[in-house]
Amino acid sequence: MKKIIIPVISVIAVVVVIGWVLANNKKKNKEKTAVVAAGKGAVAVRTAVVKKNEINMNFTANGTFAAAQDLEFSAENSGRVTRITVDEGSRVSKGQILAYIDAEILNVGVRNAEAAYQNAARDLERYQSSFSTGGVTQQQLDQAKLGVENAKAGLQEAKRRLKDANIKSPINGIVNKRLIEQGAYISPGTKLFELVDVSKLKLALTVNESQVANLKIGDQVRIKSNVFNDKNFNGKITFIAPKADNTLNFPIEIELSNNPNNQIKAGMYGTAIFEFPKQAATITIPRTSFVGSVSSNKIYIAQGDVAKERNVIAGRVFGDQVEILEGLKEGETVITSGQINLVDGTPISPVK
Structure with a gap:
């Protein structure tokens, strides 16, 4: 019995002590509140x-140098690669043939399209002759004319595919990656080459709303490179985003004006220094x-x-x-x- 009474008394004592502490704290808080309310605190x-x-409106922003054009393009037609004329690092010009494709399948497609066009034309002649004697209706004649137009369009498309069978460069630039090998069979969507135009570089970065408000296209900007930190480069703003990105910042692009010996490479880091007149x-x-x-x-x-x-x-x-x-x-x-x-x-x- 004594073993039970002692813990009970201890618990009651602890509860009493806690209650007293809480009541005392509440009283003190009321006193403090009353003092402040009365103007004494x-x-x-x-x-x-x-x-x-x-x-001082000057500020700096960090960004990355990017190529004027960076293009990874894919095949539009099917065929086997018979010869590749360039390798990684090769300079190419727009329209230059980069690879030759076996056009046998495309030649077959042109011949089939030509035959379909000739058949449609002959059908149209027969329908026109029958229409004059009442052998066919106007609707049948119109369908024959439509068949000729469709066949003609199919022939033109087949010829265009044959003309574009060989892979040509869409831009002036340098082959950064070659993604095909001689003898490989390609189909529409196959990645072929990655081309970059580094004749002009741009520094891509973002600025906040208070900064972008003071910028306009054509502004001259001083640029520092993290690699060549002892040299100054110049550029001008060529693009200011009309809309903020998800971080509520505005992307801008600065075209590099001077890059002797192509010292600055695409992918390097740079800092744009924006300077304004004294306010x-x-x-x-x-x-x-x-x-x-x-x-x-x-x-x-x-x-x-x-x-x-x-x-x-x-x-x-x-x-x-x-x-x-x-x-x-x-x-x-x-x-x-x-x-x-x-x-x-x-x-x-x-x-x-």
């Missing part, structure tokens, strides 16, 4: 004096001043020993500083931290 905040600052001083505040995010346009200012809610109109974002278009003037004090505990009129205690 203050929320600790950090502040900053509003002033005009010079705006007039304007009011900016720390980004942390906003309640939630910059888009809320809501801040608190310190008026004496209390916080006052203020709505402003935010402009451009420069790193950790935000331009203020309306709602603040020089000399006012903005609260930069501690806003989570504030409402309009809350007593504050600025932390130095």
